[in-house]
Amino acid sequence: MPDERRITMVTGGPILVEGPVEITLDDGQVVRSDRFVVALCACRRSKTYPFCDTSHRPKHRRGET
Amino acid sequence: MGHLPRPRGPISEGIISALSGGALPSAGVTDPFGEDLQLSLYVCYELHYQGFSGVDSGWEWDPDLLRLRLDLERVFLGALRDGVPGGDDVEAAIDELMTDAPGGVSHFLEDKGELWHLREYVAHRSIYHQKEADPHAWVIPRLTGQAKASVVAVEFDEYGGGQGSAMHSALFCDLMRGLDLDDSYLAWLDDVPAPMLAVVNLMSMFGLHRSLRGALVGHFAAAEITSSPSAARMTRALDRLGVEETVFFTEHVEADAVHEQVMRRDVIGDLLRREPELTADVVFGLQATDLVEGRFAAHLLGAWDAGRTSLREAADAR
Secondary structure: OOOOOOEEEOOOOOEEEEOOEEEEOOOOOEEEEOOOEEEEOOOOOOOOOOEOOOOOOOOOOOOOO | OEOOOOOOOHHHHHHHHHHOOOOOOOOOOOOOOOHHHHHHHHHHHHOOOOOEOOOOHHHHHOHHHHHHHHHHHHHHHHHHHHHOOOOOOHHHHHHHHHOOOOOOHHHHHHHHOOHHHHHHHHHHHHHHHOOOOHHHHOOHHHOOHHHHHHHHHHHHHHOHHHOHHHOHHHHHHHHHHHOOOOOOOOOOHHHOOHHHHHHHHHHHHHHHOHHHHHHHHHHHHHHHHHHHHHHHHHHHHHHHOOOOOOHHHHHHHHHHHHHHHHHHHHHHHHHHHHOHHHHHHHHHHHHHHHHHHHHHHHHHHHHHHOOOOOOOOOOOOO
């Protein structure tokens, strides 16, 4: 029995999954990544969805408007 | 391997002539961010990477040259330490890098860059990306446990996951050829001014000194944290300019979003659990990277805003 696959939820950031992974999107499209860790977008802002592109980050430095 | 560059002052002239058979100079007093010191360090460090054609590889461990290099490193390292706020708050130092303030080079290229700006930027960066990931490989034997395993995993990605043609250095050469730039090793060294030399010298210095392993890890994290959003803008800049060879940047958008998380959690996190006394060095590495990148960006944008080339030679990026 192999070890359980490790998934890490990053607060305010992506979901980290040990790769390789195959992901089925809502429309049936299947995407793959063989990276050792895959960062999945959880904020839905990524332009490379379902993969994280760091769009979850705040746009301004703290204290700026 | 590259060819020896042309000297830019008395120290680099002495070193370059010594590598061709002359006597070594002494360091003397010099501008830590100036052309002479930065080219001198770049030449000394290159002996540990690919070397130079026609230069005996024994120079890598020549004690007199190493002594001179150490004198130059003390000047450079001292200026870096003086130029950053320091402290021991890693999270705050990371937060400083997380926000995507406009006004950077990739913003310029995305919004209004012309093809000659893009070609100059790529020519500058080539003196790092042709050896992408190499300076960071030196930290591996200085780490243990999860931090070591995770740096190796990130480096495996940087080196194309075992495929030579997918190494990031190879993807960068593809980009250079797509822009009709000479992609032979260090072809642009003579044209690249001190601000970009300093970006690479920082990594080489941190990588070669075990005593600076915390700074190397901080630097590596800073590079991964800032790379993804900037690579996304570069992809849009290339699209707008009709450049088809975009893989180098699209790969970095996705890869570095992962590497950022791995560097923060599994490398910095694990390293500082094992060696908490390295905290200030990690902060220094994060901040010093921001300092040299900021100086490089200011140089580029200053030249471009004045309508001038940012390279040392005539603007016709070959």
